[in-house]
Amino acid sequence: MSCNHGYSFRYPETCHFSCNHGYHLYAGSTSRTCRADRTWSGSAARCCPGGYKYYQPSQLCYKAFNQQSDYTSAAATCSSGGGTLAIPRDAGINTFLINLKNAVDSKAWFWFGLTDRDQEGSWVWADGVALGHFNQWGPGRPDNATKNEDCALYWPQKDNKWSDFPCSETSLKFICQVGT
Numbered sequence: 039m040s041c042n043h044g045y046s047f048r049y050p051e052t053c054h055f056s057c058n059h060g061y062h063l064y065a066g067s068t069s070r071t072c073r074a075d076r077t078w079s080g081s082a083a084r085c086c087p088g089g090y091k092y093y094q095p096s097q098l099c100y101k102a103f104n105q106q107s108d109y110t111s112a113a114a115t116c117s118s119g120g121g122t123l124a125i126p127r128d129a130g131i132n133t134f135l136i137n138l139k140n141a142v143d144s145k146a147w148f149w150f151g152l153t154d155r156d157q158e159g160s161w162v163w164a165d166g167v168a169l170g171h172f173n174q175w176g177p178g179r180p181d182n183a184t185k186n187e188d189c190a191l192y193w194p195q196k197d198n199k200w201s202d203f204p205c206s207e208t209s210l211k212f213i214c215q216v217g218t
């Protein structure tokens with residue numbers, strides 16, 4: 039994000055924002071005017087990398103990848119784009135992510151950023167925060183069925199509830215998130 043190449047503004051000058059190369063504007067104002075009270079008109083522009091979609095309530099960008107990967111490699115792909123595996127921390131984000139991945143592949147399983155790899159039964163989001171009150175586990179899940187099911191996924195055959203599966207499984211697709 040840049041504003042006329044960093045030129046400093048005074049009332050009543052107008053700043054024209056543009057997204058950095060490879061990013062697209064999703065929300066906010068491309069032109070903001072410096073007002074007499076030293077505040078700016080409009081609202082902050084939000085840019086997402088190409089292929090990512092902006093979700094206003096979380097102010098983050100998300101992309102469902104149409105490629106298969108184990109959990110660790112998926113997380114590395116997200117990290118190389120400056121983000122993490124997506125975190126459906128509340129019902130609104132969860133619904134947004136379900137629609138996003140269904141538009142890519144409504145039958146595939148998709149990883150998202152939740153794991154109990156470090157301590158069995160202690161689920162932690164991709165940003166290190168412990169899973170709180172909100173969850174959407176499917177019936178009987180997580181079950182750690184093969185004793186090493188430590189990574190979370192969307193389970194389209196069960197109304198897109200969450201399930202646990204071995205992190206080393208390579209046949210899943212995945213969803214990333216990145217800041218604006």
Ligand SMILES: [Ca+2]
Nearest residue numbers: 154182187188
């Ligand atoms: Ca587990």
Ligand SMILES: [Ca+2]
Nearest residue numbers: 181183187202
């Ligand atoms: Ca399981």
